[in-house]
Amino acid sequence: xxxxxxxxxxxxxxxxxxxxxxxxxxxxxxxxxxxxxxxxxxxxxxxxxxxxxxxxxxxxxxxxxxxxxxxxxxxxxxxxxxxxxxxxxxxxxxxxxxxxxxxxxxxxxxxxxxxxxxxxxxxxxxxxxxxxxxxxxxxxxxxxxxxxxxxxxxxxxxxxxxxxxxxxxxxxxxxxxxxxxxxxxxxxxxxxxxxxxxxxxxxxxxxxxxxxxxxxxxxxxxxxxxxxxxxxxxxxxxxxxxxxxxxxxxxxxxxxxxxxxxxxxxxxxxxxxxxxxxxxxxxxxxxxxxxxxxxxxxxxxxxxxxxxxxxxxxxxxxxxxxxxxxxxxxxxxxxxxxxxxxxxxxxxxxxxxxxxxxxxxxxxxxxxxxxxxxxxxxxxxxxxxxxxxxxxxxxxxxxxxxxxxxxxxxxxxxxxxxxxxxxxxxxxxxxxxxxxxxxxxxxxxxxxxxxxxxxxxxxxxxxxxxxxxxxxxxxxx
Amino acid sequence: xxxxxxxxxxxxxxxxxxxxxxxxxxxxxxxxxxxxxxxxxxxxxxxxxxxxxxxxxxxxxxxxxxxxxxxxxxxxxxxxxxxxxxxxxxxxxxxxxxxxxxxxxxxxxxxxxxxxxxxxxxxxxxxxxxxxxxxxxxxxxxxxxxxxxxxxxxxxxxxxxxxxxxxxxxxxxxxxxxxxxxxxxxxxxxxxxxxxxxxxxxxxxxxxxxxxxxxxxxxxxxxxxxxxxxxxxxxxxxxxxxxxxxxxxxxxxxxxxxxxxxxxxxxxxxxxxxxxxxxxxxxxxxxxxxxxxxxxxxxxxxxxxxxxxxxxxxxxxxxxxxxxxxxxxxxxxxxxxxxxxxxxxxxxxxxxxxxxxxxxxxxxxxxxxxxxxxxxxxxxxxxxxxxxxxxxxxxxxxxxxxxxxxxxxxxxxxxxxxxxxxxxxxxxxxxxxxxxxxxxxxxxxxxxxxxxxxxxxxxxxxxxxxxxxxxxxxxxxxxxxxx
Numbered sequence: 007x008x009x010x011x012x013x014x015x016x017x018x019x020x021x022x023x024x025x026x027x028x029x030x031x032x033x034x035x036x037x038x039x040x041x042x043x044x045x046x047x048x049x050x051x052x053x054x055x056x057x058x059x060x061x062x063x064x065x066x067x068x069x070x071x072x073x074x075x076x077x078x079x080x081x082x083x084x085x086x087x088x089x090x091x092x093x094x095x096x097x098x099x100x101x102x103x104x105x106x107x108x109x110x111x112x113x114x115x116x117x118x119x120x121x122x123x124x125x126x127x128x129x130x131x132x133x134x135x136x137x138x139x140x141x142x143x144x145x146x147x148x149x150x151x152x153x154x155x156x157x158x159x160x161x162x163x164x165x166x167x168x169x170x171x172x173x174x175x176x177x178x179x180x181x182x183x184x185x186x187x188x189x190x191x192x193x194x195x196x197x198x199x200x201x202x203x204x205x206x207x208x209x210x211x212x213x214x215x216x217x218x219x220x221x222x223x224x225x226x227x228x229x230x231x232x233x234x235x236x237x238x239x240x241x242x243x244x245x246x247x248x249x250x251x252x253x254x255x256x257x258x259x260x261x262x263x264x265x266x267x268x269x270x271x272x273x274x275x276x277x278x279x280x281x282x283x284x285x286x287x288x289x290x291x292x293x294x295x296x297x298x299x300x301x302x303x304x305x306x307x308x309x310x311x312x313x314x315x316x317x318x319x320x321x322x323x324x325x326x327x328x329x330x331x332x333x334x335x336x337x338x339x340x341x342x343x344x345x346x347x348x349x350x351x352x353x354x355x356x357x358x359x360x361x362x363x364x365x366x367x368x369x370x371x372x373x374x375x376x377x378x379x380x381x382x383x384x385x386x387x388x389x390x391x392x393x394x395x396x397x398x399x400x401x402x403x404x405x406x407x408x409x410x411x412x413x414x415x416x417x418x419x420x421x422x423x424x425x426x427x428x429x430x431x432x433x434x435x436x437x438x439x440x441x442x443x444x445x446x447x448x449x450x451x452x453x454x455x456x457x458x459x460x461x462x463x464x465x466x467x468x469x470x471x472x473x474x475x476x477x478x479x480x481x482x483x
Numbered sequence: 484x485x486x487x488x489x490x491x492x493x494x495x496x497x498x499x500x501x502x503x504x505x506x507x508x509x510x511x512x513x514x515x516x517x518x519x520x521x522x523x524x525x526x527x528x529x530x531x532x533x534x535x536x537x538x539x540x541x542x543x544x545x546x547x548x549x550x551x552x553x554x555x556x557x558x559x560x561x562x563x564x565x566x567x568x569x570x571x572x573x574x575x576x577x578x579x580x581x582x583x584x585x586x587x588x589x590x591x592x593x594x595x596x597x598x599x600x601x602x603x604x605x606x607x608x609x610x611x612x613x614x615x616x617x618x619x620x621x622x623x624x625x626x627x628x629x630x631x632x633x634x635x636x637x638x639x640x641x642x643x644x645x646x647x648x649x650x651x652x653x654x655x656x657x658x659x660x661x662x663x664x665x666x667x668x669x670x671x672x673x674x675x676x677x678x679x680x681x682x683x684x685x686x687x688x689x690x691x692x693x694x695x696x697x698x699x700x701x702x703x704x705x706x707x708x709x710x711x712x713x714x715x716x717x718x719x720x721x722x723x724x725x726x727x728x729x730x731x732x733x734x735x736x737x738x739x740x741x742x743x744x745x746x747x748x749x750x751x752x753x754x755x756x757x758x759x760x761x762x763x764x765x766x767x768x769x770x771x772x773x774x775x776x777x778x779x780x781x782x783x784x785x786x787x788x789x790x791x792x793x794x795x796x797x798x799x800x801x802x803x804x805x806x807x808x809x810x811x812x813x814x815x816x817x818x819x820x821x822x823x824x825x826x827x828x829x830x831x832x833x834x835x836x837x838x839x840x841x842x843x844x845x846x847x848x849x850x851x852x853x854x855x856x857x858x859x860x861x862x863x864x865x866x867x868x869x870x871x872x873x874x875x876x877x878x879x880x881x882x883x884x885x886x887x888x889x890x891x892x893x894x895x896x897x898x899x900x901x902x903x904x905x906x907x908x909x910x911x912x913x914x915x916x917x918x919x920x921x922x923x924x925x926x927x928x929x930x931x932x933x934x935x936x937x938x939x940x941x942x943x944x945x946x947x948x949x950x951x952x953x954x955x956x957x958x959x960x961x962x963x964x965x966x
Contacts, residue, residue, distance in 0.1 A: 048584055052803045054577065055564045055586050055683040059719050087799050089846070091823050098802020147819075149807075278846035280855055283690035283796055285719050 012207040012245060014238055015215055016167035018176060018230075019202040022159050022184055023136065024067045025191045029155035030135050031058030031101070036157075038196065042150045050154045052096035057284050064157040065288055067189040068108050068133050069298050071159055074187050074305055075180075077112030077131055081290045085133075085282035090275050094138035094149050102160075104279045107132035108288060114163070114183070115307060116175050121321055126176055127164035133288075134158050159189075165204065165215060170234035174227045177201050181227075182306045186331045200225050203234055207241045207251070216241075217251040221258050222268065233258035236265050309334055317341070317348035326356050333360075336370040339377035344384045351384060358398070362405050374408045375401070383411035390471060391415065391422055423470045426478060429462070432470060433482050436461040447483060458483065491649040491703040495551045498543065505543065505554035505598065509536040512556035512600050516647035521623040521632065523641035525561045526569050527601035532556065535598050542596070551706040553596030558648035560639050561602035562609055562685035563694070565589045572685045573607045573617040576804040576811045576830035586683010587715050588652050588694050595710045600648050603638030607832045608801065609654055609687045611635045612662055612903045613889075616834040621891055624667055626933060630888035633663035639697050640667040650698040650707045656688050657789050658883070658907025660695035661919035661937055666888035668921045668933035670956070671697040672704050672949075675942045676914035677722040680715030686800040688793035689720075691911045701920065701953045705732055712945070724945055735950035737770030737958065742938075742951075743777035743876030748906060752885045759922040759934035760882055766923065766958040767880065772951075777872035777879060781864040785909040786901055788865065791845045791858035792912075798842030804830065837897070862912050869913045869941065878951055879939040882906050883919050887932040906937070916945045918952040923959050 029036055032049035048056040072079055086104040112128035136158050138151035161180065167173050181199050185192030192198055206218035221237060224230045236258070241251050253271035258264075304312070306328040313324040327337045333355070340351045359380070363373060383404065387397050392415055403414050423429055436458060437444055447454040462475050488511070489497070497503040513529050539554045548554065559565065562572050564582040566589070571577045585593065592599070606616040614622040614637025622637035624630040625644040632641045636653025640663035643651055653660040655673040664671035672695055679694040686692060696707040714723040744764065752760070764774055806812035806826025813825035831839070845854040872879060884903050889895075910917045919937040924930045938955065940948035957963060 051808060053564075053583065053809070054570065054572070054580070054685045054803070055562075055582075055681075057682050057718050059717060089799055089802060091802065091805060093807050093819060096803060096808050098805060099799050276848045278798070278843065278848075278851070280795055280799070280846050280851070283688075283720075284686075 011210055012216075012242055013210045013212070014168055015165045015206050015208065015218075016169075016173050016234060017165035017204040017218075018163045018167065018173060019204070020161045020163075020177065020180055021136075021200045021202075022071070022161065022180075022190050023198045024064055024157040024159060024189055026061060026063040026067065026157055028061055028063075030061050030064050030133075030157035031155050034155065038153045038156065040152055042148075043152060045152045046154070050096075050151050052098075058101060060285055060288070061157065064133060065108070065290075066298060066301075067157075068131065068159050069290065069295065070187055070301060071161075071184055071189045072109035072112065072131050073295075073299060073302060074183055075109075075112040075114055075128055075131065075161065077109035077128065079109050079290060079295065080106055082106070083108040083288045083290075085285045085287075086279050087282050089278045092137070092140075093147065094140045094151070094154070096138070096151065096154065100135060100137065101282050101285065102134035103132035105281070108290075114176065114179060116172065116179055117307065117310070117325075118172075118175070124172075126166050129162045129164055130160075131162075132160050134160060165206070165218075170231045170238065173203060173234050174231035177224075177230045178227045179307075182328070182330075186306050186309075186334075187303060194226050197225055201230055203230060203237075205234055205237045205241065207238065207245055216245075217253055219251060219254045219256055220271075221256045221265065224258060226260075229258060229260050232260070232263050233265065236263055240265055306331075306334070313348070317352075319348055319352055323349070323352045323356065326360075327352060330370070332370040336373065336377050340381045340384070343378055343381035346384060346388050350388070351380070354380060354384065354401075358401055374406075375404050379404060379410050386411055386415060390424060393422060393472070396422075396468075423466055424474060426474060429466075429470050429474050429478050430482070432462050432465050433458075433475070433479055436465060437482065444483070455479070455483070488646070490699050491555055491706060492551060494555060494649060495548065495553075495706075498554050499548045505536040505539045506533065508554065509533055509556050509598055509600075512647050512649075515645055516600055516642070521625050521628065521641040521645050522604055522620050523622055523632075523638045523645060523647065524558070524601040525571055525573060525604050525619050525638070528568065528599060531568075532598050532600055539596055539598065550595055550710070552592065552710055554598065555649050556598045556600045556647075557592065557707075558600045558603050558639065558642045558651045559589065559592075560605050560609075560636050560651065560653040562605065562654060562687075563588045563602075563652060564683040564685070565599065565602070568602070570602065570685070571618070572609070573605045573619055574804075574830065574832065574835070575618045576827075578618070578811060578830075580810055582683075584683065587680035587717065588711065589683065591710055591713075592652070600642075603636070603642055603648075603651055603653070605638050605653075606635035606659075607835050608685065608797070609635040609656060609659055609692075610797070610834050610838055612658070612900055613891075614638065614663070615891065616832055618832060623891065624888050626666075626668055627888070627931065629890055630932075631666065631891050633666035633884075633888060635659040635663075636695070636697065637663050640664055640669055640671075643667075643669055643697055643699065650696055650703060652694055652696050652707075652711070654684065654687075655693050655695040655907075655911065656691045656793060657911050658904045660697055661883050661907050661917060662903065664697050664919045665883035665921075665935040665937075666933055668925055668935070669697055670700050670704050670918065670920045671695060672708055672945075673910065673917045673919075674708070674712065675722070675724065675916045675945055676911070677718075677720045678724055678916070678945060679711045680713075680718040680721045682715055682717040682721075686796075688796040689800060690796060691789075691793055693911070701918065701949065701956045702732060704918070705729060705949050705953070708945075708949070722943075725943055726946060729946045729949055732950060732953045735953040737767055737772040737951060737954045740767075740772045740878065740951055741775050741876040742767050742772045743775050743872055743879040745782070745872075745879060745881050746776050746778050747780060747782055748881055751905070752882050753887070755887060755930065755932070755934055756882050756885060759924060760880070760936055762923040763880060763936045763955070763959065767955055770954055770958045770963075775876050777876055779865070779868045779872060779909060781861060781868050782905075782909045784861050785865055785912055786905055788858045788861045788912060789904070789908045790841065790901060791854050792862065794838040794842030795845050795855050796842070798839045798846065801831075801835070801839055806830075865909055866913045869909070869915065873941040877940075878948065881937055881939060883935055883937050887930075887934060910937075910939055914942050916940050916942070916948050918948055920952060920956055920959070926960055 136156035614634035639651035639653035811830040816822035
């Protein structure tokens with residue numbers, strides 16, 4: 007059985023919870039993790055007579071996301087009802103945008119390895135509401151409606167993704183972009199972004215796409231990759247044994263890495279979409295959109311380009327520094343105070359700071375070493391007040407004691423001795439104490455130069471500037 | 484006409500002159516309501532109302548009578564949510580549903596100081612034209628108990644007509660306030676769509692539903708409407724009328740007004756209704772109005788359009804009554820699927836089920852374009868017809884119903900029954916406003932059965948509609964134009 011004869015086609019639908027203060031239809035706070043059923047009102051509970059009132063902030067975030075993802079905006083878009091019965095959907099329908107979504111035809115650029123780029127077409131971006139959450143136990147099912155009415159955008163890609171790795175990269179790039187933009191908290195553990203993957207296989211060269219199966223609710227980059235890998239393997243087996251893939255909805259068990267069939271597509275309900283009469287159309291004006299354009303921030307891909315061109319950083323460094331918005335902002339703040347080589351700042355952040363932060367599971371925003379303090383440390387190194395080796399000790403103390411670099415250097419008396427006079431005095435003392443070595447050196451034992459350097463450094467308790475020691479020692483010897 | 488001893492405004496005047504107390508008015512209302520002769524109420528709140536009445540009397544003694552509704556006993560169609568009180572929509576599915584909040588209508592009238600007597604009977608979820616589709620039984624017409632009060636706001640009409648309530652707020656989705664008013668000899672107002680907030684009004688067809696008051700005459704109706712016409716941030720479709728509401732009825736006149744008579748409606752009504760329309764036309768002319776002929780060529784499709792669009796929306800709006808979160812729940816279900824099916828099957832009445840199925844069908848894959856979408860297109864044609872008609876007239880005068888009130892319990896074909904709304908539905912489909920009022924022969928006692936007409940104004944012209952209706956009412960009553 008070989009995989010090579012099939013071409014894989016993947017399309018992703020990603021649901022993104024927007025980071026608005028209140029829900030999409032009412033003024034309840036978006037606090038999914040609050041005490042069960044505490045952030046609800048008659049609207050969330052679909053009480054008789056309750057009506058949805060659209061939260062403006064939702065539209066703003068959806069427009070920002072549309073702009074960042076290169077979508078064409080529909081200046082007039084509508085809400086529709088998707089009808090189905092489920093206990094965590096108290097209205098019996100979900101309000102979504104089916105017929106005319108707020109944006110269509112966008113694209114997302116993926117940065118593949120070796121600097122190669124690939125554009126994935128996006129079909130639509132629609133605004134909708136999240137449902138509540140069901141919790142099934144042996145004694146029965148419980149429903150928590152805190153999440154009901156949390157604003158979502160759904161972003162649907164064209165079937166242009168060609169591998170599980172590419173799908174994971176797409177999900178990550180989308181997540182990073184929207185998190186940088188501030189339209190979502192981007193917390194995957196809390197289900198802020200959830201991905202459905204449509205996977206189909208067709209024989210290489212075939213013009214028609216194969217029958218697709220949809221894997222529901224993947225909530226991490228790893229799960230996207232693993233689930234699609236498993237699914238490709240399954241479909242390959244079916245096809246290579248002469249079987250036919252049936253349209254099915256699937257679930258993925260992240261613990262066992264297995265796919266299970268949730269339902270046959272044929273059995274799925276007819277959602278009977280129709281225009282939502284309770285909510286007015288969204289009418290955007292040129293003014294609204296240009297005001298929002300002013301709120302656009304630099305996206306991770308743009309930051310990476312700038313880091314490479316302005317700071318002369320490598321693609322790798324730029325990628326690491328833009329792995330989160332907080333880290334990128336940390337780096338940029340350091341650079342705004344430290345005007346030296348960006349590579350120095352990048353190294354300290356990537357090697358030292360991240361090691362400490364990761365160990366403590368701490369975000370750059372809460373780093374015990376502030377960007378200003380790191381910039382100060384870098385300046386102390388550049389001006390040779392302390393050596394690189396000393397700086398590492400200082401750094402550790404800065405992290406533990408939350409003190410500034412300068413304060414610690416003073417406190418510990420760590421400043422390098424950079425005065426030629428002082429170093430000269432130290433050298434004189436060493437020479438005086440070592441007449442034998444002096445005469446041996448002068449008689450051609452060059453190796454003894456190291457001995458003298460070592461003695462001087464020892465005498466200075468390591469604080470003498472090594473370059474100066476070398477220079478003056480040569481003169482004196 | 485109402486057997487109330489006096490009109491709302493007369494009661495208001497007596498309160499102001501301290502010739503009667505709120506408690507007296509309230510006791511009067513309950514003395515009639517408790518006789519329960521017409522099944523007009525689903526719930527009565529006597530203790531609550533009397534306690535409120537006492538408080539209101541105290542307030543009046545201290546600060547005087549604030550507005551025309553202060554201290555006036557009224558009732559609400561039982562689709563308006565009232566905090567801590569039962570709201571049933573005349574359905575078994577909400578038999579014991581206690582609302583956790585006040586809707587816009589209840590809250591506004593509470594703020595005005597009006598006193599809630601009780602919640603009126605109706606056709607289940609406001610679906611019907613006779614008020615026989617109620618889990619609480621049919622409403623009887625106070626003019627003749629053998630006949631229906633009309634629907635779906637039959638309880639509202641019966642309450643005002645029997646004299647237990649000075650006014651009631653009903654609703655009008657396809658004629659549900661105008662038909663009962665017409666059958667019970669009362670005056671009712673269907674506002675421009677969006678002019679009264681739907682927040683806290685149980686939805687039947689969201690795009691057509693409109694809270695609508697019913698009262699004894701145009702002046703009373705005007706006083707009630709004025710309190711309700713305001714933009715509400717809790718309803719996305721709520722609008723403010725130009726000028727912020729209604730202007731005074733002072734100086735209202737028919738003089739120079741162009742009133743359109745719909746050519747397409749000719750020959751479609753019974754002789755007695757025809758006669759009523761003729762008399763109303765003559766009265767308008769007598770008052771100085773010019774009668775012109777207008778056409779609504781697509782109005783004949785209005786019933787078909789309505790019975791596709793309204794049930795479609797209803798199929799979604801009523802999905803929430805599923806036995807999961809509140810309301811009726813079947814106790815013997817083995818699983819969730821069964822819980823849904825049995826809860827809904829056991830709690831909805833036959834008319835509601837019929838419409839849910841109709842709507843579900845019209846929205847199904849393969850039928851959506853042929854039914855729902857087609858209906859939406861024809862609706863736009865009807866709207867265009869009105870636009871054209873209103874370019875050659877200021878108001879349209881039309882019958883409310885083909886017939887006068889018919890007998891309770893008579894066997895009727897569904898389609899015949901639906902055709903009763905032929906003249907009212909086009910107004911809802913176009914979002915216009917209308918006032919239905921009794922006509923001359925009834926007013927002067929020549930007809931025992933009520934007859935009436937409706938005046939229709941184009942969207943947002945509610946204030947002008949009130950003035951011309953008031954002038955016409957005076958002509959019909961033989962009082963002539965007020966100077």
